[in-house]
Amino acid sequence: MTTPPPSSSEQPARTRRGQAKAARRAELLEAAARLMAAGGFAGVTLEDIGGAVGVSGPAMYRHFSSKTDLLDQMLVDISQRLHDGGAEVVARGGDPDQTLLELIRFHIDVLVTKPDLIAVQDRDLSSLTPAANHQVRSLQRRYVEQWVDVLLALDEVSGDRLLSREEARVRVHATFGLLNSSPRLPAYPEPGLRAVLGAMAWAALRAE
Known part of the structure; x- marks a missing residue:
């Protein structure tokens, strides 16, 4: 006997439940990032977050099987967001210098709007399960290579010098280290912070 499809009244109800669950999950992840950024992964319990x-x-x-599962999902989410956002910037095409500027702006936007997540990622990566750690590091490597490809294209177009891929990768990693330290910086107005970080990132990537 064939099971009839859900009625139209059931489908919106299921959609609403799914949306509510997704919204609550996002709320819990945001709270977890805030608490873990302040107290560390080991200093926070699931009960604290709830x-x-x-x-x-x-x-x-109902949302996470454990605190480690929550951390896994949180850091995979932010790594996927960075990778996908970088891919979207690169896919727009355009001159390499403009693409590099857009990558810098995109990364800074994530830093400024999600500082707690960046702080947790920087400090608690070692607390991930092996599978999540592998996934996060894979996404991070591919995100780095997006930047490396654009930096090498800009170097070739400008004709100033020809970087090796290894040096370009070192410059990108060093720039991420500079940018990702922003959650630990003294308080500073957001527009000014974006401008300072952007100028410093460009200078680090293009330093003679």
Whole structure:
């Protein structure tokens, strides 16, 4: 006997439930990032995270099987966001100098809007499960190579010098180190912070 498809009234209800679950998951991840950035992965419990958004301890397990599972999802999410955003910038095409500027702006936008996630990623990467660690590092490597490809294209077009791929990769990693330290910087107005970080990143990448 064939099961009839869900009625039109059931489908919106399921959609609403899915949207509500996704919204609550995002809320929990944001709270977790905030608490872990302040207290470290080891210093925060699932109950602490749930309590920050009014979710009971047992209800947390409807979203995450453990605190480590939550960390896995959080850092895979931010790594995927960086990789996909970088790919989108590169896919737009255009001159290499403009593409590199757009990559810098994109990265800074993530830093400024999600500083807690960047702080957790920088400090607690070693607490991931091996599978999530592998996935995060793979995404990070591919994100780096997006920048390296654009930097090498700009170097070739400008004719100033010809970087080796190894040197270009070192410059990109060093630039990420500079930018990703921004959550630990003294308080500074956001427009000025974006401008300072952007100028310093460009100078680091294109230094003679």
